[in-house]
Amino acid sequence: MEDNKLIRKQIRRASNTTALPLLIYIALYILFISFMPQLITKPLQSLGIGLTDRSEIFIKYLLIYFVILPLGMLSLRLTQRKDKDIRLAHGFRKPEKSIGWCLKWIIIAIGASTMLAAVPTLIATVLQLILDTSASPTQNLFTIQTMSVIAVPKWIGATFPTLIFAPIIEELLFRGLIFPHNRKLGELFAIIISGVFFGLWHQNLPQIFVTATFGMFSAFLYLRTKSIYPSIIAHFLNNSIAVLRDFLASRINTDGFSVDPVHALLDNLGPILLFLLYSFVMGSVIVMGLVFFIIELVKKKELKFERSELDLPLCQKLLVYFTSPLTLTVTLYLIIIAILNTVNGYYWFLN
Secondary structure, three states, X not given: OHHHHXXXXXXXXXXXXXXXXXXXXXXXXXXXXXXXXXXXXXXXXHOOEEEOHHHHHHHHHHHHHHHHHHHHHHHHHHHOOOOOOOOHHHHOOOOOOOHHXXXXXXXXXXXXXXXXOHHHHHHHHHHHHHHOOOOOOOOOOOOOOOOEEEXXXXXXXXXXXXXXXXXXXXXXXXXXXXXXXXXXXOHHHHHHHHHHHHHHHOOOHHHHHHHHHHHHHHHHHHHHHOXXXXXXXXXXXXXXXXXXHHHHHHOOOOOOOOOOHHHHHHHOHHHHHHHHHHHXXXXXXXXXXXXXXXXXXXXXXXXXXXXXXXXXXXXXXXXXHHOXXXXXXXXXXXXXXXXXXXXXXXXXXXX
């Protein structure tokens, strides 16, 4: 009985420490949103300068990825400064697996997350239709009447946060720090925790399940290669696919389909064919990923994980982990915000 209490205490300690950087992120993000008008937009307004919506969102990403998340990562690192196994520098090494091996598992990761994307997206759409809301993230952050405007170029605002900032900074936090911090609780357990927190971090129902799945595969890549580079590349490719999908979809003008479907189809034939080609390629990736994963399940070689010395069943360990005070607070907050973001759209709290 005494050993059981000690095990639970160790799990809760690891859990609360893991939740700390996310709690710091939540607190600093709320402060940033609350004080951005006073610190940035209003001083610029007094000078006759305004920010476009895209510029404001880009500033938000800059602060998240280069100020808020690094502070959270620092907090986790400081609490674990005595643990020599947790060093970001440990991940910056040549992968211990071949390029072909990494590519196979990247295809599995992207295929699995893409396949799972349809169900939560459908659920979110139904919720929006029932509640008569829209989850468009393009609402105005702030309304400013200005003489001139600072505008971040569209290609920068659309690509830098998604294709550069996120793959590097997020992988360093969730795979470089959170995963090894929980590895002492068991390799499979650490993979699950890394994925779950990565999914919750996105704060949107359609994304939670998809990104959680991808996050688990990314942690698996990090575990087997002992390098952060394959995870960053997989993250970059996964986000690139999403950017490409949105770009191709935006090239199709749907306004005329309800009036003259045949003429609208002919006008949009090129973009539609490109989108169909994209869909075919992604369908092939899903099938390839599924085949590769089934082969790996049969072989079982790569899917054997070291167990923890903390001898508790996985489900019981997860229950103890997610009922720890800080973790429970962070988890409930992120789930509630994900529901509100999905139903009402981002920045609903500013309306």
